[in-house]
Amino acid sequence: MSASTPPSAPDPAVVSSMLDVRRVSVRFGEQAVLRDLTLSVPRGETLVIIGESGCGKTVLLKSLIGLVKPTQGVVSFCGRPLAGLTDRELTAARTRYGFVFQNAALFDSLSVAENVAFPLIEHRRATREAAYQAAIERLHEVGLPTSVMTKKPAQLSGGMRKRVGLARALVMEPEVLLYDEPTTGLDPIMSDVINELILRTREGRKGVTSVVVTHDMHSARKLADRIIMLYPVSRLLRGEPQIVYDGPPEGIDASNDQRVTQFVRGEARDRLEELSLSVAAD
Numbered sequence: 274m275s276a277s278t279p280p281s282a283p284d285p286a287v288v289s290s291m292l293d294v295r296r297v298s299v300r301f302g303e304q305a306v307l308r309d310l311t312l313s314v315p316r317g318e319t320l321v322i323i324g325e326s327g328c329g330k331t332v333l334l335k336s337l338i339g340l341v342k343p344t345q346g347v348v349s350f351c352g353r354p355l356a357g358l359t360d361r362e363l364t365a366a367r368t369r370y371g372f373v374f375q376n377a378a379l380f381d382s383l384s385v386a387e388n389v390a391f392p393l394i395e396h397r398r399a400t401r402e403a404a405y406q407a408a409i410e411r412l413h414e415v416g417l418p419t420s421v422m423t424k425k426p427a428q429l430s431g432g433m434r435k436r437v438g439l440a441r442a443l444v445m446e447p448e449v450l451l452y453d454e455p456t457t458g459l460d461p462i463m464s465d466v467i468n469e470l471i472l473r474t475r476e477g478r479k480g481v482t483s484v485v486v487t488h489d490m491h492s493a494r495k496l497a498d499r500i501i502m503l504y505p506v507s508r509l510l511r512g513e514p515q516i517v518y519d520g521p522p523e524g525i526d527a528s529n530d531q532r533v534t535q536f537v538r539g540e541a542r543d544r545l546e547e548l549s550l551s552v553a554a555d
């Protein structure tokens with residue numbers, strides 16, 4: 274940065290990426306969850322983050338929207354560091370994201386239509402009529418019939434709740450979609466329905482940037498332009514990068530890194546011993 278560049282100005286090196294993570298570490302007390310991560314997501318890319326349970330995928334996803342604050346390093350959105358935004362600017366930036374939570378995170382006391390319309394009424398000051406009309410369109414987009422509009426989330430199946438969560442994320446027409454385990458807990462067919470909806474969402478909105486956290490390799494291969502695999506900090510050697518794969522889905526099977534092939538093939542190997550479990554003798 275030149276001497277004449279104001280410190281609050283966007284860094285030209287990160288403006289071309291929609292999301293930029295520079296040397297980010299996150300600790301919770303003694304536990305290091307993310308260590309010195311650097312990563313850029315260009316506009317329009319679908320990035321899939323894989324890795325074993327507890328390796329920090331959700332923490333990374335939340336740090337992209339400022340829900341987790343890095344202990345060190347900088348997360349930028351459209352070239353602007355999130356940490357430099359006022360509360361008001363951060364709230365405004367978040368309306369440009371859609372977050373599809375693992376458990377859908379719907380309001381139990383509101384109907385399906387009220388849940389989906391809520392962000393428009395809250396953040397865009399839309400009239401009830403306009404917000405409901407937009408909600409109905411988004412619910413139809415994710416294949417939910419008009420008859421579910423008046424139901425409460427508890428009256429829906431898990432797959433339906435996930436689709437309501439997706440409709441709610443879409444109603445603000447976000448530029449960035451963040452998905453946390455969108456298919457977890459669903460049967461294989463409903464999982465594939467959700468994958469197809471994510472693909473269609475992207476096709477119908479040119480330029481939307483998506484980040485998907487999953488352990489499901491079928492989803493990862495189907496959705497990703499690019500996959501990164503995180504490894505738990507607790508099992509890294511000093512100085513080893515936490516991202517152990519970064520490339521196209523078709524390249525992951527050819528990785529020479531045993532940690533990657535073990536994950537992709539779903540092999541427990543040494544992890545059983547580490548977890549003090551024993552393999553049953555034949």
Ligand SMILES: Nc1ncnc2c1ncn2[C@@H]1O[C@H](COP(=O)(O)OP(=O)(O)OP(=O)(O)O)[C@@H](O)[C@H]1O
Nearest residue numbers: 301306324325326327328329330331332333486488
């Ligand atoms: N707010 C928090 N306070 C303390 N520890 C946290 C917090 N959020 C996450 N962690 C810890 O950080 C680690 C990584 O959690 P994270 O949810 O990112 O894992 P993950 O890779 O998404 O796992 P999973 O696939 O099981 O959802 C875990 O050990 C978790 O307990």
